[in-house]
Amino acid sequence: MTIQVQTGLLWGVEGRLVTVEAERSKGIPFFDLVGLADGAVREAKVRVPRAVEASGYAWPRRRITVNMAPAHIKKEGSGLDLPIAIACMAESLKMVDGRLDGLVALAELGLDGRLRGVQGLLPVVEAAKRSGLRRVLVATENAREAALVEGIEVHAFETLRSLFLWLEGKGESQSFAFLPELSSQTSKDCFSEIRGQELAKRAATIAAAGAHHLLLSGPPGCGKTMVARRLPGIMPPMTPAERLEVLRVASVTGKIAHDVSARPFRSPHHSVTSAGLVGGGRPLRPGEATSAHGGVLFLDEVGEFRRHAIESLRQALEEGRLSLVRAEGVMELPARFILVAATNPCPCGYYGSEQRGCRCSPPTVARYQERMSGPLMDRIDLHVLLDAPSSKQVLGQTETNAEPSAVMAQRVDGARCIALERQGCANGDLGARESLALALGDPGINDFLCQALDRHLLSPRGLCRVLRVSRTIADLEGSQHLHLNHLLEAMNFRPMTPRNVLASAA
Template sequence: MSGKGRCLVQAATLRGVEAVPVDVEVAVSSGVPGFAIVGMADASVQESRERVKAALRSCGFTMPASKIVVNLAPGALRKTGSGFDLPIAAGILVATGQVDPSALERALFVGELSLEGAVRPVAGLLAYALCARMLGVGLVSAEVEEGSCALGRLELRCARTLADFRTPPFPRAVGKKMQIRAESSDFCDIAGHDMAKRALQIAAAGGHGALMMGPPGSGKTMLASRLPSILPPLSESEALETAVVHSVAGENYDRSLHGVRPFRKPHHSASLAGLVGGGSPPRPGEISLAHNGVLFLDELAEFSPSVLQGIRQPLESGKATVTRADGNVEFPARFMLVAASNPCPCGYFGDDEKKCTCSERQIRAYQGRIGGPVMDRIDVHIAVRRIPPGEVLATGRGTSSEELRRAVLKAREYASWRRARAGTGSRRETTEELVRACDLSSEDEEFLKATAQRSCMSGRAIMRTLALARTVADMEERSRVRRADLCEAIGFRSRQGEL
């Protein structure tokens, strides 16, 4: 829509990891000179007035000495970010007759302006591209490479400066083939630890959480850092989901678009907002940046207990919900939790060679920082022991990542086939579906009941034990879970290294 003194420009604002369409309505009329932006605009949007004024003058346009009102509709939606600079400036140029209205046709505009009129990229470009594709229009933003937000059925065009509005159409984005270097870390670099490798292999096959507990220097961090090398690449839909989260967070997402699963390792001093998400406007936290990948929490017991309790709900639901006065914002958070911890403050409780100097009270307090509810949600518990010096020197001759990865891929393919045959598809199995998928014999069912009674297992613990046993059976491509699978799952579920 455009007419004498009026113009409408298509824009969008970020809410969570989604770009929501916004109409930028510009009206230039006679009256007391002024420049007002209305429609629930935050401080960063209000600052657009000064950037737009300076940018228009720097590019040789006229800033009208009239009454300018910019309305951002819908009015009930809070608008955030500096990406409104470009659509507001474009609306003023068309409303004042300085550029042809055809420059704004069938396009969504997003970009920040420098005082010289250059168009700068903003966070969330991939989310804006998805919004433009949904609306059936093109996207005009700062100069970017096409590969950074290449989507089918989307026309991506670049505006370098406001001066480009004099000579539309805007040039198309330049495609560039990106080379993603593969990770060099391999499990063969780690000698010994065959049981830990087996446990991580099972965890990778079923997407189970894992906790490694052992003394300092036993290899916990090395084992965790090599876990991505045995995971399958992201599917096309997973890659796009993951890349959008990183785009909104303002981080590079090239690796995600090329199928590389994220591996996040926040420091133990991380705040609740940094881990789960928050801020104003709400920003995705580390658990969302690990979506479809691995979240590694090293020195788990050193994290604040309140921060650790914040990941309980996302572990179950696969999403993080941030509540604000204007509503809830959801971030995807379906991740594989891998953690490492010392068993006590000195680190040597249970070690065969070095004596622990901690009291029983100190050990209980240290392990209690993790919290029972979080521990109950971790499926695989691994006791990592220090290996003999002779085995340390045999590095490079351990089981390779490629060998472990083949078994993981085989298990996942079999599990997908099994779920498809049962009609559950790719979604998470319900309790009833999981019990039916395990197909336990009456003897094995009684064995599990007796073990659960003896070990005081919660209902969640029983179902997670079944899920772990189902993964073990998937690795052998068996339709029925056997007693041996249950025993191995129960062994990994039992908490290792605890007092």
């Protein structure tokens, strides 16, 4: 007799269902696992019999073969302990009829018979729902996460013993229905805490509204990190689908227990490898770019990052996703975020500062800024030069009527809605052709841009950037048409290329 139990595995941030089947036969007691079991799954051979015996049940003195299908998928992770235990013990238990119908089980077992939560439960529960399964058996610590999926009955247990008793109809489970909220915490960081830096705040508003990538350049301690950290708090509210995507990533990376009501903010150290940034390893773990999906990826001291690591972000910046080629196939990971890069403008940090003079020679400044050119800078629409706060600002002697994040967020949301209604995506996601199309129709604007191009004030690539940003500025104003003042403001955020650094330093 063969008993089948449904469970699931991860493929990137997607769940895949797996069937665990156990067959008992007479013969020398033996326990074998077949079906491409990897390290942690093979260890189930040790954990499962010990956990069953610790629960007060006898491990069958039989020849037991456990097969996991489909056979071509590599079985990774420890969550298969529970379905293996149920499949092996099903014949010994006096199970209530139909208890295993429409059910998916996923949890790790301790040697003492406790059920432990697993990472990446949410995508598996979603896969179960898509396949028409309606009940999940999980460890208590995973119960809230499983209950995020609507239409699924969650049965949670502390121990294998209580789960077996429930299967036999002798005990109760802790059951949960749909609970859409994990926590209602909101970020405590507010833009009103930043004194001055009005240009950076304006750029942050534009970045959030248009999903534009942002470069903050300025001396140490001028508040680059403070601005970046507050950016997720003014981005438009997440749609339910976006929220589920963010939760799915948090589930896979084991961060779902923390605050996930807000958009993510990730700030990897500059020593991060490309695998750390875009994902890799065995079993494959998503990288920082995927963890930042739906939020902000902050690269502080961007010039210090390894070139190879930065270049690995190119696909994420262009397509909002990452494809990793594996022996088993191509894995797609979501990676749509606002990139905020921060840097000193020069080695001493005070190039362009009004508070302190820069000690670097113009060629040194140019060389320093050139280090950041390349694929990353090509995708950054907004470049902002911040200055160190003045002594009055430091001492708090200036007027503070700084706008709180909540007010900025309202404006951002309004602008984003206009863009979505017009073109179905944020302005920052427009390609070159669509960006150029924004300038059509207005002869005044066309003339202005022609002159800027002819005088080499703008490059063709820079033109696309300026148009995307000016469209967002117009949306923030609620203006249907693009006006010259929108373009002029957008021109302020064009990159400081080494050439204009040299020109202005001369």
